[in-house]
Amino acid sequence: MGSERAEPGTIRPGGRTARVRAAVLRAAEDALIEVGFSRLDLTDIARRAGVGKTTVYRRWGTVTRLMADMLLEMAAQSLPRTETGSLLSDMQAHARLVQRTLADPRQGALFKAVIAAAICDSRAAEALHRFYDIRIREWAPCVEQAIERGEIPEGTDPCEVVRAVSAPLYYRLLTTAYPLDEAAADRAAEAAVAAARAGVFRRPLASPSQP
Amino acid sequence: MGSERAEPGTIRPGGRTARVRAAVLRAAEDALIEVGFSRLDLTDIARRAGVGKTTVYRRWGTVTRLMADMLLEMAAQSLPRTETGSLLSDMQAHARLVQRTLADPRQGALFKAVIAAAICDSRAAEALHRFYDIRIREWAPCVEQAIERGEIPEGTDPCEVVRAVSAPLYYRLLTTAYPLDEAAADRAAEAAVAAARAGVFRRPLASPSQP
DNA sequence: CGGTTAACGGGACTACAGACCCGTTAACAA
DNA sequence: TTGTTAACGGGTCTGTAGTCCCGTTAACCG
Numbered sequence: 001m002g003s004e005r006a007e008p009g010t011i012r013p014g015g016r017t018a019r020v021r022a023a024v025l026r027a028a029e030d031a032l033i034e035v036g037f038s039r040l041d042l043t044d045i046a047r048r049a050g051v052g053k054t055t056v057y058r059r060w061g062t063v064t065r066l067m068a069d070m071l072l073e074m075a076a077q078s079l080p081r082t083e084t085g086s087l088l089s090d091m092q093a094h095a096r097l098v099q100r101t102l103a104d105p106r107q108g109a110l111f112k113a114v115i116a117a118a119i120c121d122s123r124a125a126e127a128l129h130r131f132y133d134i135r136i137r138e139w140a141p142c143v144e145q146a147i148e149r150g151e152i153p154e155g156t157d158p159c160e161v162v163r164a165v166s167a168p169l170y171y172r173l174l175t176t177a178y179p180l181d182e183a184a185a186d187r188a189a190e191a192a193v194a195a196a197r198a199g200v201f202r203r204p205l206a207s208p209s210q211p
Numbered sequence: 212m213g214s215e216r217a218e219p220g221t222i223r224p225g226g227r228t229a230r231v232r233a234a235v236l237r238a239a240e241d242a243l244i245e246v247g248f249s250r251l252d253l254t255d256i257a258r259r260a261g262v263g264k265t266t267v268y269r270r271w272g273t274v275t276r277l278m279a280d281m282l283l284e285m286a287a288q289s290l291p292r293t294e295t296g297s298l299l300s301d302m303q304a305h306a307r308l309v310q311r312t313l314a315d316p317r318q319g320a321l322f323k324a325v326i327a328a329a330i331c332d333s334r335a336a337e338a339l340h341r342f343y344d345i346r347i348r349e350w351a352p353c354v355e356q357a358i359e360r361g362e363i364p365e366g367t368d369p370c371e372v373v374r375a376v377s378a379p380l381y382y383r384l385l386t387t388a389y390p391l392d393e394a395a396a397d398r399a400a401e402a403a404v405a406a407a408r409a410g411v412f413r414r415p416l417a418s419p420s421q422p
Numbered sequence: 423c424g425g426t427t428a429a430c431g432g433g434a435c436t437a438c439a440g441a442c443c444c445g446t447t448a449a450c451a452a
Numbered sequence: 453t454t455g456t457t458a459a460c461g462g463g464t465c466t467g468t469a470g471t472c473c474c475g476t477t478a479a480c481c482g
Contacts, residue, residue: 042440115330167381168374177337227430262430265471
């Protein structure tokens with residue numbers, strides 16, 4: 001993120017290196033959509049990126065590490081959240097965002113691929129966990145405000161509510177052939193809010209939400 | 212399943228073939244746990260199974276098709292469901308079953324792997340969808356009885372309720388590093404039941420639940 | 423039983439992903 | 453600028469996953 005001073009024995013993230021990284025990540029994304037996760041190979045990605053394959057093998061080494069780096073990049077681009085006055089509307093907005101993202105052929109394939117990568121490699125898994133941690137936390141304030149408004153009980157774990165909205169959409173994407181439509185998104189939001197109102201997501205004691 | 216008559220040009224699923232299939236599926240499962248999905252290769256599986264690698268390549272051809280066959284096998288072994296007198300207890304039983312399965316290192320790795328396979332290959336995806344369709348339907352009667360008892364509204368889609376129980380557990384498994392404990396299972400069951408009581412899973416009109 | 427042939431298995435062959443070597447380019451400091 | 457060296461890239465080599473050929477085994481039939 002920041003710019004480092006370069007002393008002897010120091011990395012050089014400047015111009016060329018950054019350009020190579022961007023080209024490779026973009027090429028990897030393209031290749032991912034075209035040939036799918038399992039058929040990805042670094043030689044092909046290097047060719048697409050117009051970069052020496054030695055470079056790709058030296059910097060990333062494996063497909064899954066490259067995917068982990070893609071996740072870092074994805075996490076860096078933060079998305080804006082809406083803030084209407086009601087928890088249901090906010091969670092509906094979140095659900096629709098997730099639904100539109102996963103339903104889009106390109107983005108959907110990308111998300112499936114990073115999940116597959118996380119299953120295959122622990123570093124990719126770590127990167128994926130960080131990514132979702134960030135994304136989920138971005139929506140937590142909506143839930144906190146709902147608590148302050150008295151819509152849902154004191155002590156409710158905000159992140160659990162936000163996850164409860166996402167979960168059914170991902171589950172549907174991965175384990176069924178049904179379309180990810182707006183109705184599914186709305187149901188996910190309604191279900192999470194109903195459960196939150198019922199006090200299901202209250203923390204048991206004074207323990208942090210993220211152990 | 213059934214036994215066929217063998218006319219010229221007919222398959223021979225008898226003795227040896229079945230034995231080979233069983234040995235290969237078992238070896239694939241072992242290999243999966245030991246080296247992980249991404250490092251699976253058919254030559255190694257053939258060696259583990261004590262079977263000619265030509266056989267494995269001829270019958271399955273790719274890792275993902277072998278995984279699809281594993282899913283057929285998994286779907287064939289049906290599990291018993293509990294039937295207490297209350298929806299919450301039934302859904303808690305379901306949630307605990309899913310939680311214990313996914314939390315078990317062996318089974319957890321297996322389930323992650325078949326999901327990864329489904330992401331990589333459309334045939335494996337189809338097999339996975341069938342598998343979950345069966346598993347989810349097995350628990351639907353609990354929800355139907357709850358409707359008859361008047362616990363939840365008429366017109367509730369039973370499968371959607373059962374999926375709502377599983378979803379948060381799978382989401383937690385795939386996108387976080389948090390442990391899949393009993394508390395998570397209970398929360399999943401409580402959330403689904405609360406949403407069902409609120410009428411979130413009623414079908415919009417007289418349309419079938421599975422389009 | 424014996425004949426037919428689906429299915430298995432050993433071993434040779436091939437293509438190519440990934441490793442390695444070493445010369446070239448261009449960040450960064452002075 | 454100029455020097456230093458991190459990082460890039462072309463070319464070559466190698467291990468091995470996956471294919472192919474062909475002889476062997478054992479299901480299934482009559």
